[in-house]
Amino acid sequence: MEKSILITGGAGFIGSHVVRLFVKKYPNYRIVNLDCLTYAGNLENLKDIEGSKNYAFAKVDINDEDLLKEVFNDYQITDVIHLAAESHVDRSITDPLAFVKTNVMGTVNLLNTAKNHWKDLDNHLFYHVSTDEVYGSLDDGGFFLETTPYDPQSPYSSSKAASDHFVRAYANTYGLKTVISNCSNNYGPNQFPEKLIPLCIHNIKQNKPLPVYGKGDNIRDWLFVLDHAIAIDLVFHKGKTGETYNIGGFNEWKNIDIVKLLCEIMDRKLGRDKGASEQLITFVKDRAGHDQRYAIDADKINKELGWKPSLTFEVGIEKTVDWYLENEGWLDGVTSGDYQKYYQQHYS
Numbered sequence: 001m002e003k004s005i006l007i008t009g010g011a012g013f014i015g016s017h018v019v020r021l022f023v024k025k026y027p028n029y030r031i032v033n034l035d036c037l038t039y040a041g042n043l044e045n046l047k048d049i050e051g052s053k054n055y056a057f058a059k060v061d062i063n064d065e066d067l068l069k070e071v072f073n074d075y076q077i078t079d080v081i082h083l084a085a086e087s088h089v090d091r092s093i094t095d096p097l098a099f100v101k102t103n104v105m106g107t108v109n110l111l112n113t114a115k116n117h118w119k120d121l122d123n124h125l126f127y128h129v130s131t132d133e134v135y136g137s138l139d140d141g142g143f144f145l146e147t148t149p150y151d152p153q154s155p156y157s158s159s160k161a162a163s164d165h166f167v168r169a170y171a172n173t174y175g176l177k178t179v180i181s182n183c184s185n186n187y188g189p190n191q192f193p194e195k196l197i198p199l200c201i202h203n204i205k206q207n208k209p210l211p212v213y214g215k216g217d218n219i220r221d222w223l224f225v226l227d228h229a230i231a232i233d234l235v236f237h238k239g240k241t242g243e244t245y246n247i248g249g250f251n252e253w254k255n256i257d258i259v260k261l262l263c264e265i266m267d268r269k270l271g272r273d274k275g276a277s278e279q280l281i282t283f284v285k286d287r288a289g290h291d292q293r294y295a296i297d298a299d300k301i302n303k304e305l306g307w308k309p310s311l312t313f314e315v316g317i318e319k320t321v322d323w324y325l326e327n328e329g330w331l332d333g334v335t336s337g338d339y340q341k342y343y344q345q346h347y348s
């Protein structure tokens with residue numbers, strides 16, 4: 001095998017798309033998906049590729065030093081693409097320590113294991129997949145650049161900012177070859193229905209309220225998940241070590257407008273009267289410390305690596321709604337908790 005890449009968090013939303021892309025595109029690489037399967041990990045996301053010769057799964061917590069070492073030894077890991085994290089801002093408000101444990105301590109444990117395992121650090125890469133939330137919150141104008149000072153506002157974004165700092169500290173102190181990308185909001189198949197878009201699709205289908213925080217005027221920059229996976233592939237292979245790349249959709253939407261758009265699409269697809277689903281919109285108490293606006297300037301990755309989103313939002317959101325409607329079993333499994341039996345039934 002030319003490379004043996006450890007992808008952490010591969011059973012989650014973005015990780016599953018990255019694992020699939022790498023397994024299919026690079027038959028000469030071994031892809032080791034390391035994931036401890038929290039509530040957000042779902043191996044069903046990968047059932048189409050789990051039999052591939054160049055794929056392996058390890059149920060391991062990134063905080064488990066001994067098991068991590070074992071995986072590095074057993075699979076002779078050459079590179080890491082690190083996505084495993086606690087990812088939901090609302091959960092970070094109720095349980096910040098869980099975010100420190102996984103996102104900060106787990107990342108440091110992984111960095112340390114990689115640094116100790118790799119004899120010649122020049123031949124290996126540690127890639128940290130991070131978020132635009134580390135830059136804080138924008139008002140009406142301006143964009144996040146790679147040079148924007150860090151100003152995280154939530155326990156989630158603080159934990160991701162801390163992990164970015166540790167990645168840079170390992171590069172600076174020990175000479176580990178690293179690269180970081182900071183991406184905006186992803187949407188698409190396999191996203192856990194606690195996040196705005198799949199939550200709304202699910203609730204519209206069930207005729208349940210659509211909770212819009214505050215006035216619904218917060219702004220997010222949405223990117224189709226496969227375009228993020230394609231960017232990760234490019235940064236991994238062509239990015240300069242020690243650099244940071246911002247990834248975004250050039251696609252800003254107010255939350256309320258996204259929710260209304262989803263209502264319109266779902267009314268059409270479900271054959272409901274025009275305007276029927278909008279009745280479900282319910283304004284609720286705002287998220288504590290809610291960041292007003294995120295917007296990425298993705299010029300650097302565009303100019304240096306030639307990346308730009310391949311899908312327009314209009315196409316991506318239709319594809320997403322279709323996927324959730326065609327994969328009712330996936331949503332039912334996730335909402336009933338049945339998805340958590342998949343590992344026992346198929347792997348042990």
Ligand code: NAD
Pocket residue numbers: 008009010011012013014015034035036037038039040041042060061062063082083084085086087088102106129130131132160182183184185186187192
């Ligand atoms: P997710 O919550 O869907 O998946 C996270 C995965 O990590 C799950 O499979 C989970 O089981 C695993 N995991 C969690 N804790 C672990 C631990 N201690 N050990 C091993 N595995 C563990 O997350 P996502 O939305 O796919 O995000 C993936 C990464 O991308 C995260 O690092 C996140 O910060 C970053 N990111 C996400 C977005 C987004 O819009 N979702 C945008 C930018 C960056």
Ligand code: DAU
Pocket residue numbers: 087088089090130131132133183184185186194195196197199211212213216218219220255287294
């Ligand atoms: O910007 C990148 C980040 O995007 C990632 O780093 C995070 O992992 C990912 O979860 C996402 O964070 P957000 O907090 O922006 O995503 P979420 O889907 O939770 O919320 C999107 C917006 O919608 C946000 O302004 C809050 C609002 N919202 C969310 C939920 C769940 C609502 O109004 N109602 C809701 O029920």
